[in-house]
Structure formats: structure tokens, C-alpha cells
Amino acid sequence: MTIDRWIEFAKGPLFAVTFMVMVLGLGRQVLLQFYFLGVKKGRRLRNVHWKQVARETSSWVVPVRHMEPGTGLFSVASYLMHVGVLLVPLFLVDHIALWNAFLGLHLPAIGEGTADALTLLTISCAILLLVMRLLRSRHRLVSRPADYLLLMAVLLPFLSGYLASHPSVNPCPWNVMMLTHLLSAELLFVLMPFTKLAHVVLFFFDRISVVHWQLRPGAGDRVAEALYRKEVGAR
Amino acid sequence: METQTIAAKRDEIATPARRAFPYHVLEKPGDNLVDRFLEAFAWVLEYTDYKPLLDSYCRSTAKCNRCAVACPILLASGDPRDIPCYRTNLLLDTYRRYFTMGGWVKARFTTPFELTEELLYEMGDVFYRCTVCRRCTRSCPLGFDHGLITRLGRYLLSLVGIVPKALQVSVQEQLEGETHNTSKVSRAGLLDVLSFLSEEMEESLGVKLDFPTDETDRDYVFFCAVSDYLMEPDTLMGNAAVLYAAGDWDRWTIGLCNYDGINYGLFYSDWHLEQIIKRLVAEVDRLKGRSVLIGECGHASRAAHDFIPTFMGQRAPPVRNFMEYTLDCLRAGKISLDPDVVTERVTYHDPCNLARSGWIVDQPREILRSFCRDYVDMTPKGADNYCCGGGGGLVSIDELHDFRMEIAGKVKAEQIARTGADIVVAPCANCKKQLKELVEHYEIPCTVVGLHDLVLRAIEIPGGKSPVERRAEAALFAI
Ligand code: SF4
Ligand code: SF4
Numbered sequence: 001m002t003i004d005r006w007i008e009f010a011k012g013p014l015f016a017v018t019f020m021v022m023v024l025g026l027g028r029q030v031l032l033q034f035y036f037l038g039v040k041k042g043r044r045l046r047n048v049h050w051k052q053v054a055r056e057t058s059s060w061v062v063p064v065r066h067m068e069p070g071t072g073l074f075s076v077a078s079y080l081m082h083v084g085v086l087l088v089p090l091f092l093v094d095h096i097a098l099w100n101a102f103l104g105l106h107l108p109a110i111g112e113g114t115a116d117a118l119t120l121l122t123i124s125c126a127i128l129l130l131v132m133r134l135l136r137s138r139h140r141l142v143s144r145p146a147d148y149l150l151l152m153a154v155l156l157p158f159l160s161g162y163l164a165s166h167p168s169v170n171p172c173p174w175n176v177m178m179l180t181h182l183l184s185a186e187l188l189f190v191l192m193p194f195t196k197l198a199h200v201v202l203f204f205f206d207r208i209s210v211v212h213w214q215l216r217p218g219a220g221d222r223v224a225e226a227l228y229r230k231e232v233g234a235r
Numbered sequence: 236m237e238t239q240t241i242a243a244k245r246d247e248i249a250t251p252a253r254r255a256f257p258y259h260v261l262e263k264p265g266d267n268l269v270d271r272f273l274e275a276f277a278w279v280l281e282y283t284d285y286k287p288l289l290d291s292y293c294r295s296t297a298k299c300n301r302c303a304v305a306c307p308i309l310l311a312s313g314d315p316r317d318i319p320c321y322r323t324n325l326l327l328d329t330y331r332r333y334f335t336m337g338g339w340v341k342a343r344f345t346t347p348f349e350l351t352e353e354l355l356y357e358m359g360d361v362f363y364r365c366t367v368c369r370r371c372t373r374s375c376p377l378g379f380d381h382g383l384i385t386r387l388g389r390y391l392l393s394l395v396g397i398v399p400k401a402l403q404v405s406v407q408e409q410l411e412g413e414t415h416n417t418s419k420v421s422r423a424g425l426l427d428v429l430s431f432l433s434e435e436m437e438e439s440l441g442v443k444l445d446f447p448t449d450e451t452d453r454d455y456v457f458f459c460a461v462s463d464y465l466m467e468p469d470t471l472m473g474n475a476a477v478l479y480a481a482g483d484w485d486r487w488t489i490g491l492c493n494y495d496g497i498n499y500g501l502f503y504s505d506w507h508l509e510q511i512i513k514r515l516v517a518e519v520d521r522l523k524g525r526s527v528l529i530g531e532c533g534h535a536s537r538a539a540h541d542f543i544p545t546f547m548g549q550r551a552p553p554v555r556n557f558m559e560y561t562l563d564c565l566r567a568g569k570i571s572l573d574p575d576v577v578t579e580r581v582t583y584h585d586p587c588n589l590a591r592s593g594w595i596v597d598q599p600r601e602i603l604r605s606f607c608r609d610y611v612d613m614t615p616k617g618a619d620n621y622c623c624g625g626g627g628g629l630v631s632i633d634e635l636h637d638f639r640m641e642i643a644g645k646v647k648a649e650q651i652a653r654t655g656a657d658i659v660v661a662p663c664a665n666c667k668k669q670l671k672e673l674v675e676h677y678e679i680p681c682t683v684v685g686l687h688d689l690v691l692r693a694i695e696i697p698g699g700k701s702p703v704e705r706r707a708e709a710a711l712f713a714i
Contacts, residue, residue, distance in 0.1 A: 029294075032287070032290075033287075033291070036284075036287040040284055040287070041284065043548060044544075044545055044548075046544075047541070047544045047545060049592075052592075052593060056373075056378065057378070060376050063376065066301075066374065066376075068301075068304055068305070068374065069304070071300075071301050071304050071374070074299060074300070074301075075299075075301065078299060133298075136300075137315070138300055138303060138315060138318060139298070139300055141315050141318065141321055142298045142300060142318060142320045142321050142324060143298050144298075147298050195294075196294060196295055196296060196297065198294050198295055199294075199295035199297065199377060202291055202294060202295040202377075203295070203377060205291065206291060206292075206295055206377040206378045206379070207377070207378030208378075209288075209372065209378055209379070209380035209383055210592070212284065212285070212288045212380065212383055213380075213383065213541065213545075214284075214545050215283065215284065215505055215508070215509070215542070215545055215546075216282070216283055216284050217509065217545070217546045217548075218509075219282045219283040219284070219505060220283075220504070220505035220506030220507075220508070220509050220510075221506060221509070222278075222282040223275070223278045223279050223281075223282050223283065223394070223505075223506065224506050226278045226281075226282070227274075227275060227278060227394060
């Protein structure tokens, strides 16, 4: 198969399949959260101050008040990267046709100049984050390989997309770059539900740690009994 | 306390090999520690609701290290083991490896993470370096509650016998001992204290009051940290003065079967937490009381306020902290506070258990501002306050004294010194103890008191001596 045929394949069936994986996978995560809340915690949810949870969660959408000394550069870079990661894939002119074809969505487009600027911003922020994670010992200590790899996986579609649409800086043939772009984006779709990228939906649930403080009545008793039974059995 | 610290030091010298934990444990952690830990972990996952929590934390941790700048322990120690996310990951890694599919698969193909005895010892150490103040939670973009994880870690460790003796002995006395309270105050001892308090009040306030004990059908059943009966007479007299001045003397009572609001279960064990809550509610039921009134204690208030509804559901009596009650009286004009008696500079320390959730932040400030001429706030304050350094039960563990002074309380001490206050108000038995030790250790020229200690000085007592009169008497006495 030629590269162009591959591109057709990646734009067509592969896109549909990977996109479905993402939607179903993330949907499963959301359903699990609701299952946990509704069935497991049930009535105890009444003890939770939902307004406060909502206020806290929304305060992170524009986290100005969370800017603390010592978190500056990392936080700003991370925030800007998220802005780009959310806006560019959705509203880029070239993507809009894709959304239209697959989902029947008519999204407004952002101007090409804005899109370019956002993409470059995202790329530079992602690289900056990667470098900081590599160089700062405190970050290295809490990082697992996945943390580096996922950041690179996010970086790739942006980098390849930018190069593909700017022939003057693109070192490889257009179609190779385009294929890279498509495949790396699809890789992200697949990774999303199964890795920490799932925070795209879990973000809205993680702040409910107050819910987790609603311990299950009688659970402590049952644990103690189970351990005691075993101890007695062993004698 | 002093003697015990010395005993602890002698112990260190006697066993040159580094002790596994910086605190004393009751039983020697026996053989097969790792296996037993994993088994306990498995049962906990089976019967409690922690699994979804661990699942979602494993999935969405961003590892951004924002929490690191929020933690006062880490700020003071600089020890990477104190990075909240690092500590939490000790437990998450264990969970991933032994209780998830992904971990199992990964273990087949790579050199897997392995839980060892050393790691358990490290957990035993670091989980008691965190004061469960939950300040970091507010800095985490994903809202990770490291306090919750620390507590879970401690719970699991306690199931294999790794738990500070100081906590365990207290709780045992509370649940199984003769006195049923953490400080072993007998019923006769309590009655003695109460009659002493009423004599004191007669002398200083000029009114004769008998403390209501074991009365039924009252609106408020009063619980404070039982240690207050031994160490904080002024706070208690302040509480009593408010109840009397507001005309509510016939509406409250102290139960004689259970008068201890302390709940160390909040710090380390789900089982103990629930049992102690149930005992508290049983006492209220016995007295046919209509609500629970908790004295000046942060963790006791939070335990009752948050966990009575959790464990009791529909049958939960309403819970209030005493400061809420006092503020209501003040607003309704039932009590009045003389603004001319407290002239020193006053600042307020937010106990984490009251303030972090935003529950009690403005109430005490409103009370203090109403009668303290020179009131200043610390920065940061309220829900963003710094922990005193003795939270999460640490203050009760004498072996951790040096750690509490040098590291855990360092940021707080600096903060207090910056305010230039003469009086630090800390409405919590734990915070008070820690802060008193702290200002002594850092030689900060100020005193640490409860909020009602100040209220006691300024409150107008109907039919009694006026605040100004009392101040003059006290001054005379001091000479
Ligand atoms: S709960 Fe408090 S002491 Fe523990 S890690 Fe968070 S900020 Fe530090
Ligand atoms: S702030 Fe939250 S996401 Fe970031 S490292 Fe700490 S716990 Fe992890």
C-alpha cells in the first residue's frame, strides 16, 4: 500500500475505530464514577456540600487564585499547554471538516494565525514541561516512565501537524508527516481512557474527595472480623 | 510528658540499632509483615469504599508537584520523602502492583515494584510525618486528598500492629477501659473538677452555678476533649459563662457515662472512628438530648460533625461547635462582651479540622473582632492556613516532640512571630498544646489560649461582677 492509501485508511476506518474506543472508554470511566456515587455511597451523598465542590472545581478552570510562589513556571506552562490542547484539535479549520463528516458537528473555526500561534505555544510548553520534569529532582522522584512518555505522545501530533501544514519548515515529504500526524493523534485517542490522560473526564470527579470521607458504616467491623477469624483459625 | 521524652531518649541509647519507627509501637511487628499487610489491604478493599478512590487516583495523578509547595512539613524539612505525591505513591504503587490487572500484567514483563519490609517501615515513618492537615489538597489541580491517603495508610499499618503506642493506648482506654475516656478521668474525678470550677466561678464571677450533670431532655449535650477538664479550666469556665449569661443554663448537660469528645479514630482507624462515634451518640440517646455541643477542639468537632451523619444516617443528632453557639448568642444580643478589657494584640490560629473545609472560619473572627481592640490575622489564613504542626494525632506522640518543634511547626512559628501578637487564640486542644510548646521552643513572647478564655474575661455576667471589676481583681491578685 502506498503512503497515500495509508492516509486514507487512517482518516477513515482507523479514525472511526480509535475515536469509538476513546468515547466508549471515557464513557465507561464516567459511568463507573456515577455507579460508585449512586450505588455505593447512596444516601450518604446528602452529607456532601456540593456547591463547594462545584466552586472548587470551577476555580481551576481559570486558576488565577491558585498561583502560588514556587509553582509559577510549571503551572503557567501547564495551563497554557492545556488551553492549546483543548482548542486546536477542535477548532482548527482542517479539523472541522473531519468533525462534520464523522459527527455532523458544525464547529466554528479559529483563524489560521491564531491556530499557528496556539500550536507553537503548546509545543513549546510541552517541551518546557518535559525538560523541567527531567531536570528537577523533585519531579523526577514522583515521575514514572509513563509520565514522560505520555507527554511526548501529546507533543507528537502537534509537532507533526504543524510541520505538515508548513512545508517550508518540514524536513520530510508531506504525506509521511501527515500519516505521522494522523497515527499519533489516534494513538492518543486509544491511550486516553487507559492512562492518566483520563483526567480529561476524571477532572470533574476527582475533587469529590469529600465524598470518599463518607466511610461505609460497618466496614471497619467487617475488616476486623475477617482478620480476627483468620488469626483464630491459625491457632 | 517531660519524663517520657527522656525515657524515649534513653530507649534510643539503649538500642543502638536504629529503631524502625520514630515512635513506640505496642507490639513488635511480627513475621510475615508484608504478607499480613497485603492481606489486610485485600480485606479493606473488599469491605470498604476505598477501591474506587485508589483507582481514580492511580489513573489521574498529574505528578505536577504543585502540592509540594503547599506542605509546611516539606517547606521546613526539604526532605523529598515529604513530598505529598511521593508519600501517596508508596501506597498507590502497592495497590497498582498487587490489586490491579495492569500491575499483574506488568509484573509478568518487567521487573516489578515489590513491597518489602523496608518499604513498610518507610510508610510507618512517612505516614506519621504528615499531619493530615490537607492543605496540599487545595493546591492540587486534581483535588488529590493526601490526608485521606495518609489516613488509609495508617489504617492499613495499624491492622498489622504498626501504630503509635500513644494513640493506641488512649483509644483502648476509651473503648474498653474503666473510665471510658482517653485521659483516664474517673467519674468522681470529673465531679471534683466541676465543683472546683463552680467554686472558682463563684469567686471570680460572683455567681453560684452548679454544673448540670446527667440531666435528661436537654437541648445540648456537651462534649469537650476530656483533657480540657484537667488542663483548660479557663476555656471551660468561658463556655459555662456564655451558657449562663445567655440564659441557657437549664438547656445543657454533661453526661456522666461518656464525657470525652476525643476521637483518635479520625487519625488512623475506621473501626475506632465508628465505635467512638457510636458511643457518643449512645450517650446522647441515653440522656434524650436533642443535639451535640462540642467544646473547643478541632478534631473532636470534625469527627462529630462530619461522621455522626456518615455512620448514623437518619438517626444523627445535630452537631454544633461551641463557637457557633457563642456567635449566635452574640448576634441575638443574648450576651455582651466588654470591648475595654482585652487590650493586647490578638491573633487567631485556624485549626485545620475546622477551617480547611470552610466550616468555621469567620465565626470566631466575628466574635474576636467584637471585643478585641487590636485583632490581627495571620497570612495565609482560613481554609489556606498552615497547620500548627501537631495535627493528625502527632501532638499526642511524645517521641515526635523534636520533629514537631524543628520541622512540623516551624512555618507556623514564623507565622506567629510575624503577627507580633501577644495572644494567640487556638480553639483546639491539640493545637493549643502544640502551639504552647512551639512558642516556648522558639521563644516567641506570647501566650496561647482558647477563644473562650478571652470571652471569659470580657463577658458581662447578669447579677455578677463586671468585666472591669474582674480585671482589677485579677491584677491585684497577680501582684
Ligand atoms: S496533609 Fe498537610 S502535612 Fe500532609 S502532605 Fe498535605 S500539606 Fe503536608
Ligand atoms: S498537586 Fe496533585 S497532581 Fe500534582 S503532584 Fe501533587 S497530588 Fe499529584
